Amino acid sequence: MNAPARPEVAPWKLAMTLAVAGALAGLLLVFVDQVTRPKIEAHRRATLKDAVKEVLAIDPDAGDGSRIVSVRVDDAGLELEPEAQYEVDASTIDRVFLGYDASGAVRGFAIVHQQMGFQDVIRLIFGYDPRTETVLAMRVLESRETPGLGDKIEKDAAWVAMFDDVKAPIVAVKSGERSAPDEVDTITGATISAKGVIDIVNAALARQELAKRLAQWLQEAGQ
C-alpha cells in the first residue's frame, strides 16, 4: 500500500469518495434511527409516566378507574389536552399532569421541575394537591450529586418519604428537628443538596404563581 510512487488522485474523485461515504453513512444512520427512535421515545415517555404514577400514587394501567391527563401550561392559561402527552420541558414547566383516583376524585398534579443543585442540575417530579396546598410525594429524576452524600436526596428512602403529605411551601430545618407539617429536614453533610431539592419544589409552585393557577383552574373546572 505504501509504495513510494503513489498515483495522484484527482480532487473531484476524493470529494466523490467522501460524498459517497458520507451518503452511505447517512443512509445507514437514517435506517438505524428509524428502528431505534420509537423505542427511545417510548422509553422516555414510559419513564415519565411511571414517575407521575409514583408521585400521585395511582395506577391507571391497573384498570381500577384511576386516570392521568396532561395539562398544557403557558402564559395564557392552563389547557386540558385531549390525550395525555408525556413530554415536558422541566425548566419552564410547560406541562403538568392531573391524576384522578379510582373513585374519580382529583388526586393532584404531578409537576416536573429542575434547577441547580450542589454539583449540577437536579431534576425532580412531585405530586401536589392545590386544594390542601400539600405536596403528595417527591422523586428525583436526575442528579449528579456527590455519591455517598448528596445522592441521599435520591437514595435515602427515609428522607424522600418526608415529602409525603408535607405542606407547601416547605421549610427546611436542621436534621432531626422536624416539628411542623410544613417542614422537611436537611441532610447532615449534604445540606446544600437537600435544600436544593426543597427549593426546587417551592420554586416550581411559585413559578408564575403556578400553585395559585392550578388551584384556580381546578375550581373553575368545578372539582
Place this chain on the structure above:
Amino acid sequence: MAELLWILLSAMVVNNFTLYYFLGLCPFMGVSGRVGTAIRMGAANIFVLVITSTCAWFLNTFVLEHAPYLRVISFIVVIASLVQIVEMAVKKLSPVLFRQLGIFLPLITTNCAILGLAIFQTNRGYGFLEGLAFAIGAGLGLTLALILMASIREDAETADVPGIAKGTAMVLIVAGSLSLAFMGFAGLLSSA
C-alpha cells in the same frame, strides 16, 4: 450574567474539564512536560474550543434539529474541517502565531475535549452565549490543569522518583491529587 459566570467557573474549576470529566487527557499526559508548551497548548485549546462552541451552536440550531442522528458525524467532520481551514489561514496570515500555536491545532482536533464540549453543550441545551462561556471556561480549565501539571512535572524531573513510578504512573497520581484538590471548589456559587 451570573449564569454565564457560573457556567464559566463551573467548566474551569468546579467540574474542570480535565480533572473532572477526563476530557483532553491526551495533551494533559503528552504535552505537559514543559510550562511554555503547556501555555501555548492551552491557548490553542481555548481558541479551538470557542470555534467548536460556535459551530456546535450553529449545527444544533439549524441542522441537527431535524436530524439528531447526524450529531456525532457532523460535529466531528465540521469541526475538524473548520480547524483545518483556520490552521491554514493562520499559517498564511501570521507565521509567528502559527509557530506558537499552529502545530498544536491538528493535535487538538482529535482531542476528546473538543467533541466533548460540543456534546455537553448540546445535552445541556446551552444557547450561543452560554456555549461561549462554557467553551472559554473549559479552555481556561484545560490550560490551568496543563500548566499545573507541567510545572509540577518540570520540578519532578530533578526529583528522585522511584523507578516504578516514573512516567505515566506519577502523572496519574499527580492528576488524582489535583483532582482531589479541585474538589474544594465543589458547589462553588451554587449555594449563593
Place this chain on the structure above:
Amino acid sequence: MNDATPAPAAPAAPVFLRGIWRENPVLIHMLGLCPALAVTNTVANSLAMGIATFFVLCGSSFLVSLLKRFIPHEIRISTYILIIATFVTVADMSLAAFTPGLHKALGAYIALIVVNCMILGRQEAFASKQSVGRSMLDAVGTGFGFIIALVMMGAVREVLGSGTFLGFSVFGDNFEPWVVMVLPPGGFLTLGFWLLGLSWWTERKKQRAAAEGGAS
C-alpha cells in the same frame, strides 16, 4: 468471528494476543484514557463501554480493511472518522433503545468513542494495510484488551467505592464505601495504582530473570 482465516504467511496468534496484554491499549499505550477513567466507576459500566468500543472497533476495522482499496490515501483519516462516527452513532442509538439505564450511565462518553485514539490508531496502523481476517483478529484482540483494562479499573473502583462487584455485595452490609473511588480522583488514582503495580511486577520479573541468568 473466529472463522476469519488468518493469512498463512504469519502466525495469527500473536496478532490476536498482542493487544490483549503485552500491548494493551490502555495499560501500556495509554490510549483511550478518557473512557477508561470516566465511566469505570462500576464493572457494569466498564463492561458496557468496553463492549460498545469493541463493537465500534471491530466494525470499523472490518469496513476499513474491506474497503482499503477504495479509500484514497489523501482522505483516509476523514474516511476512517466517518466510518467510526457512524458505528458510534449506531452503538449510541442501540444502547439508548435497548438498555436505557446503561445509556444514561455512560452519557456523553459513548459519543466520545469517536475520538478514542485507540480505534483510529488501529485503522491507520493495521486495518488499512492488512487483510480482513487479520484486521478482525487484531481488532478483537485489541478490543478484548480494552475491555480487560476497563474491567480491571471498574473492579477496583466498584469493590472499594461501593462494596459491590457487578452489583453483588462483597463485604456485607456494614461496609463503609470509599466514595472517592467512584469520583474522578478515584479514576486517576486507580489507574495510577494499576500502573504502579504492573511496573512493579514487570520489574520484579526482570530482576528474577536477571538473577537466574546470572546464577546459571
Place this chain on the structure above:
Amino acid sequence: MSRPPLVVTASPHLAGPDSTPRIMWNVVGSLVPVVAIATYYFGPSALLVVTAATLGAVIPEHFFGKRGSLGDGSAAITGILLGLTLPAGIPLWMAFLGGAFSIAFGKIVFGGLGQNPFNPALLGRAFLQAAFPVALTTWPAREGASWWSLAGDNFALPLMRAAPDAATGATPLGLLKFEGTKTDVGELYLGSIPGSTGETAAIVILLCGAYLAWRRYLNWRVPVGIFATVAVFSGLLYVTDVSDADPLFMLGSGGLVIGAVYMATDMVTSPVTHKGAWIFAIGIGFLVVVIRVWGGLAEGVQYAILLMNALVPFINRATQPKVFGTRREGTAA
C-alpha cells in the same frame, strides 16, 4: 609523634547549626502541646486518632521509603498533622488508611522527603474526606460526656461503617453556613467547640508556631500572609454584607490556624522565595474565603492549601531572585 587520621572534605568545612532531622523533630516536638490540648478537649479518642494516623504514616515509610528515612521525622509529622485534622470520633482504621495514603501516594511515589508536590497530610485528609464524607464531617459533641468516654466509634472494624453516634455537633463554620447561626468568638479561640482534634485552641497552636518561626523552622511570612489576607478579604465582605462572618470569626474558626501555621508552612510544598511565600499565602487566604463564602463546603483550608501547593512550582519559577548586579542595570557603571 603519631598523627591523628585526617580527612579531606570540600569547603565550606563548617556546618550550619540546622539539620533536616533536627528541624523535623523540632516540629514534632512543637506538636506535642497541640496533641495534648486536643486530648484535653476531646478525650482519649483524640490521642487514639493521632496515634493511628501516625502509625499509618510511619509503617509504609519504614517498609517502602528510602532506607533510614524514618529517622528524619518527616513521616511522623505527616501522621500527627493528619491526625490533628480528623474528627475525634472517626474509626481508627480510617485514620490509619489516611496516614498510609499520605505517605504512599503523597510522598514515596514522588521519591520521598523533599520531592512531593503536595502536602502529604492534607492530601491524605482530602482523600479521606472524599472517601468517607460522612465520617469526616461527623463531629462528636462533648457536652455532658465524661472525659474518659470515646468521642465516637473509634473501634469500628476495619472497612466497616461506624455505628451512628447519637451526640453530634456542628462546627462553627457549618453552623454559620447551613444554619445561619454564629458561634461566640471567645469560644473559638479558647475552646471546646466541635471540630477536628487540632482545630480547637488556636492560641496554643499560634504559640507553638511562634516558637518554630523564632527557630527559623517555619517561614513566618506564610501564616502572617494568610491571616492578613483572610482578615482583609473577609472584612471587606463583612462590611459589604456579602458574608455574615466577621474577620475574627473567619480567623478563629475551622482549620485555618493549624493549616496556616503547620500545613501551609511545610517547607517542601511552599515556595522557596520570600516573594513567592507572600503570593502563596495571599492565594491561600483568598481561596479560603472564596470557598467558605461562595463554595459548597463549610471549610476550605485544606483545599486552598492543596491548590496553592499545586501552584508552587509555577510560583517558584515566576519569583526567581534577581541576581546581584543585574538589578539596577543602567544606573550602575
Place this chain on the structure above:
Amino acid sequence: MRNALRFRHGVHPPDSKTLTESLRTKRMPFPDEVVLPLSQHAGNPAKLLVQVGDHIERGDMIAAADGFISAPIHASASGVVEEIGLWPHPNGGYQDAVRIRVDPYSAQVPRARLLPEWEGLSPKELVDVVRDAGVVGLGGAAFPTYVKLMPREDTDIEVLVVNGCECEPYLTTDHRTMADFPERVHLGIRIMMKCLGVPRALIGIEKNKPDAIEAIRKTCPDDLDVEVLPLTVKYPQGAEKMLIKALLDREVPSGGLPLDVGVVVQNVASIATIAEAFETGLPLIERIVTVTGEGVAKPANLIVPVGTKLIDLINACGGLTKKAREVVLGGPMMGTAVSNLDAPVLKGTTGVVVLTARQIRAQRQYPCIRCGHCLDACPVFLNPQKLGNLAMAGRHQEMQDEHHLRDCMLCGCCSYVCPSNIPLSQLFGASRAALKRTAAPA
C-alpha cells in the same frame, strides 16, 4: 544615600577568632627546608632560574614571571637547592617545586640592596618594583598585585577600597597586620593611591576588630584622605562585590569587575606587603599565617617564610591535638583541606585551621527539603536550591544559561546553611569544571 554598612543575605558562622586575635605576631624560627612551588599565584607558573646544587641567599629570585599574569618567586631562606621536582601542593596534587635545604648556620640576612625611594618614583616605576617583588594578593586568591595597579587607561577610578574585613572565621592575619603594623598599611595605601591616581581610600573593617579599627584610625596621617568604616560582621563581607556594596552601595554588574563601578579593591595584607617591599627592599618571601583551630595545641599568628612545610608550621605551634580531624588551608568557609602535611605554605596561605571531628561537615546528606535557607544566604541572589537540583541531574548547561551559574563566587554560604548537608558550592564548582571541559574542545 548610604544604608547601614552591610550587604544583603550572607551568613553568620561563629567567628572563633578569640583563639588568636589578641596574640601579637611572632616570627617563626627557620625550618630545616623550604619548598617553593613554581605555581603560587593565579596565572602562569613562574619560569625556573636555578639548578640543583645552587647556593642561594634569602631574597634571591629563583623563578621569573612568565607572561602578563604571573609573578616571580624568591627564595625565602638561604641554603642549597636540593631538589627540583614534583612535590605535594596544597591544592591536592603534586606540582613542580624547588626544595631548598636551609643553611642551618646562615644568618639569613639578605644580600645588601638599594632601597627604592618611593616618593621619587613614577607610578610606572612603582608598579615595576611591586612586580619584581613578586607581590600577589594575600587574601587567598593570589592574584598578581601589579596587574591591579595598572588599570586600563579608559577606566575612571574614584576610590580605592582596602579590604580589612577578614570575614572568614578563625583567621586573624589581616587583623594582626592592621593592629601590629598600621603605619605600614598607610604607606601601602599611599603607594597604591599614587599608582592608581586615586584621591580617596576607604578601609572596610568588620566591627569585631575594634583594636584594628582603633590602630588604623589613630595612625592615619592627616594628609591622607582615608576613611575607616566599621562593617557588620557577616560572611562573606570580604568578597569584593559585597564589600563595595556595603561601603558604597554600588553593585558590580553581573559578570563585571569592581573597575566597572570605579573601584579598585585591595586586601590589607597585600597592601602592607607592598609597603614592605619599599621599606625593606625585600620581595614577598614571608607572610603572616594564622595557625589556629581546636585541633592545634598552641594557636598563634606567625611570620612564616613562604615554603615552610605545614608540618613544620604546625609543630612550631605545639603540634596537632588528638581531636584534630581536618587541616584546612585558608578559612574554613572557602579554604581547601589538605591531607599531606608536607605541602608548603604559599604566598596566598592566610591560615592553617585545624578542625575537630565535631565541627566538620561529614554528617549524612539528606534530600533537599526546599527550606529556602540557601536563597536567603546567597549573597549574589542565586537560587542554589534549583541550581543544586540541576547539578545533581547533570544539567550544567541549563545552570549556566538560565540560572547564572557564572555569578556564583563559591563562597559556600549555601552549603553552610543547608540543613540537609547538600554540598551545594562543591556541586557548582564541579558543574563549572564540567562546563569548562565541554567548552574546551570546541
